[in-house]
Amino acid sequence: MTPLRQRMLDELQRRNYSPATTRGYILAIKQFAEYFGKSPEGLGGEEIRQFELYLLKEKKLAPGTVEGRMSALRFLYKKVLKRRDIAYDDLVFPKTPRKLPTVLSPEEIVRMIEAAPNLMHRTILMVLYGTGIRRTEASQLKVSDIDSERMVIHIHHGKGSRDRDVPMTPKLLDNLREYWRWKKPKVFLFPSTEGHRGGEQPISDKTVWYACKEAAARAGISKRIGPHTLRHSFATHLMEAGTDLRTIQLLMGHAHLEHTTLYLHLSQRHLHAAANPLDQINVASHSASRKRPENYKA
Numbered sequence: 001m002t003p004l005r006q007r008m009l010d011e012l013q014r015r016n017y018s019p020a021t022t023r024g025y026i027l028a029i030k031q032f033a034e035y036f037g038k039s040p041e042g043l044g045g046e047e048i049r050q051f052e053l054y055l056l057k058e059k060k061l062a063p064g065t066v067e068g069r070m071s072a073l074r075f076l077y078k079k080v081l082k083r084r085d086i087a088y089d090d091l092v093f094p095k096t097p098r099k100l101p102t103v104l105s106p107e108e109i110v111r112m113i114e115a116a117p118n119l120m121h122r123t124i125l126m127v128l129y130g131t132g133i134r135r136t137e138a139s140q141l142k143v144s145d146i147d148s149e150r151m152v153i154h155i156h157h158g159k160g161s162r163d164r165d166v167p168m169t170p171k172l173l174d175n176l177r178e179y180w181r182w183k184k185p186k187v188f189l190f191p192s193t194e195g196h197r198g199g200e201q202p203i204s205d206k207t208v209w210y211a212c213k214e215a216a217a218r219a220g221i222s223k224r225i226g227p228h229t230l231r232h233s234f235a236t237h238l239m240e241a242g243t244d245l246r247t248i249q250l251l252m253g254h255a256h257l258e259h260t261t262l263y264l265h266l267s268q269r270h271l272h273a274a275a276n277p278l279d280q281i282n283v284a285s286h287s288a289s290r291k292r293p294e295n296y297k298a
Contacts, residue, residue, distance in 0.1 A: 004080075008075075011080050018136065018159065020136045028072035040073075044090075048073055051073075108219070117218065125215055126175050131168070133158075137155050138227070143187065147165075159255075176189075236263050245263075
């Protein structure tokens with residue numbers, strides 16, 4: 001490990017960044033260094049601009065993905081190396097189109113769960129949709145986090161290092177018990193295989209992503225689907241059932257309520273609740289409107 005990479009890791013850990021963010025930042029810096037064939041310490045603003053254009057034009061990465069790479073470079077040069085010669089104008093984020101996320105219908109959720117190839121994948125899908133937790137949070141769950149007495153699941157070190165509890169339904173608990181009798185996990189609820197990460201380690205969040213993609217394909221659902229699709233569907237279906245925004249914010253682990261208001265745009269109940277102004281006026285039928293009034297003059 002190079003001294004610079006160690007400094008980067010130390011600074012990320014000191015600021016308590018999540019393991020997923022840490023991996024992403026380290027990978028971005030590695031790609032940046034490999035593109036120019038030299039250490040980032042010997043690179044500057046011009047190289048950063050070239051690299052961003054390369055990602056957008058040649059690699060054709062999505063603006064949101066490029067923003068993640070630029071966040072890593074901003075952290076490196078501003079927080080780790082403290083380079084004053086690099087301006088924030090050198091570290092601009094590409095404008096990201098604001099798109100509404102995909103939301104599945106309850107029927108599509110059922111098809112996905114029933115299409116899961118094994119009980120572990122089925123349980124992962126039910127946990128994601130039944131709690132709305134993120135894929136990293138799901139991959140890191142421990143057996144001890146399942147509190148059947150209080151009917152909650154404890155989420156430790158969620159996004160922003162915030163802990164929270166999410167409610168657990170009897171249906172989800174029954175599935176978790178069936179899964180436990182089959183898998184018998186000891187520490188982590190979803191342990192990795194012995195030959196991969198080791199039996200006492202959790203699955204990676206990529207495994208959670210794969211479980212969603214495979215189930216969707218087997219269910220014949222052609223929409224772009226990932227773990228966050230089930231999270232968005234969970235929140236939207238809560239909204240449609242009449243759950244208030246503040247409660248959904250707490251369940252989702254959002255730091256700001258404005259992040260939760262997205263689901264107002266996705267909820268069919270809210271979309272159709274407002275009175276449409278067209279319905280408030282009386283318009284004659286097409287055939288009637290074509291008749292010339294008596295006082296009409298050509």
